């Protein structure tokens with residue numbers, strides 16, 4: 001066992017973990033943050049995407065010990081730290097309004113990857129959006145409405161009317 | 166699946182890392198960005214006794230100049246390579262290839278040194294390092310040694326790195342002025358790994374091609390140089406016809422595999438087409 005100190009969605013945790021514990025399993029099983037999901041065994045699907053020190057990573061391909069001393073944000077920390085009546089993050093809201101999901105399994109990872117993209121490039125073109133989320137697979141939507149949701153969120157986040165439906 | 170149990174070491178200097186490797190027992194694995202190693206450990210294709218994590222060895226990160234060379238720390242992430250001004254200026258081929266690697270999340274953690282040490286035949290950076298005549302600085306219990314790219318890639322997933330050693334940095338000769346560069350890659354949309362790719366650096370002089378360096382990705386168990394095409398291009402006119410003629414020999418001396426993505430003869434065809442495109446673009450045509 002190795003002890004780690006990590007901030008997750010704004011709260012501090014000190015825990016003992018086995019070195020082989022994947023970050024996603026620590027989040028889900030030790031902290032109960034089941035909003036982050038596992039969709040594959042091969043680091044391909046992106047469903048497990050969280051932010052590590054503000055950058056999108058696949059939490060199934062990071063060890064929990066590697067998050068020691070770092071800050072993790074999951075989908076559960078986006079809307080006012082998870083308070084029940086908190087307003088949705090603009091990207092969450094856009095996925096809702098633009099029907100950017102069907103079964104919803106890819107959605108937590110899609111949203112975390114999209115925020116990372118928008119942090120780096122606040123007004124991406126359609127191609128840049130498709131490339132920005134290439135590490136996230138969706139089996140349902142065909143991506144069209146996901147791209148529209150990211151466009152709408154980009155417009156809202158940059159305070160312009162751009163991307164309105 | 167999750168990895169089999171292992172002992173974990175987290176050094177903060179190269180010397181501490183070498184010590185941890187020496188103390189780690191029979192089967193030690195170095196962990197860089199983990200984007201190849203962790204998946205392999207999850208599938209239990211690797212079950213090391215000790216994992217030595219280089220994540221906190223800060224001296225291995227970053228890009229600097231040293232005379233005529235760029236020095237790229239082994240732990241510099243793909244994402245950092247993409248935004249590095251020195252690479253953009255002196256070795257844009259590396260940035261072009263890195264942009265095609267995997268996806269944004271993998272590029273945040275995966276490292277330049279890890280991709281080279283892993284030496285996957287379909288990996289994009291080995292052929293680029295070979296085309297640029299990079300040198301590999303390796304640290305071991307008895308000090309440091311430098312290995313040219315041509316000797317670093319030994320076989321499928323096998324490099325000149327010996328047990329107990331680690332890759333510290335990669336020295337890339339600065340190519341500025343008349344050099345043009347282009348990475349051309351062919352892959353499936355849902356899978357970033359190259360079916361075949363070609364890395365070209367071309368020096369132009371008075372409407373002619375003075376020198377061309379061409380690296381091939383996934384045309385054999387190791388990256389290869391397209392030597393016959395390079396020879397045909399040396400001194401040739403920088404014209405579409407001359408480049409197309411030279412590119413016809415791009416697959417000479419290669420031994421591509423056949424797999425679900427393509428048969429060997431298809432890969433040979435791709436190597437010719439992508440060489441023509443990469444050299445044309447690098448020559449400014």
Ligand SMILES: Cc1cc2nc3c(=O)[nH]c(=O)nc-3n(C[C@H](O)[C@H](O)[C@H](O)COP(=O)(O)OP(=O)(O)OC[C@H]3O[C@@H](n4cnc5c(N)ncnc54)[C@H](O)[C@@H]3O)c2cc1C
Pocket residue numbers: 042043044194195196197198199200201202203204219239240265266267268271274275276277278279280282283285287288289290326330331332333356357358359
């Ligand atoms: C979904 C997905 C898609 C990908 N697509 C591509 C792609 O299109 N093109 C591409 O090129 N790559 C691709 N990759 C691989 C990616 O580039 C990896 O980052 C890279 O292959 C390994 O780098 P790493 O830093 O993660 O190394 P790790 O996974 O940590 O290590 C890989 C191997 O190298 C050894 N090693 C690492 N660093 C050192 C060192 N300094 N000294 C000695 N040994 C060392 C390790 O022991 C291990 O055996 C993909 C990966 C994933 C998960």
Ligand code: FES
Pocket residue numbers: 037038039040041042043044045046047048049058059060061
């Ligand atoms: S669960 Fe992490 S990439 Fe699929």
Ligand code: FES
Pocket residue numbers: 100101102103104105106107137138139140141
């Ligand atoms: S909504 Fe079902 S996988 Fe994307």
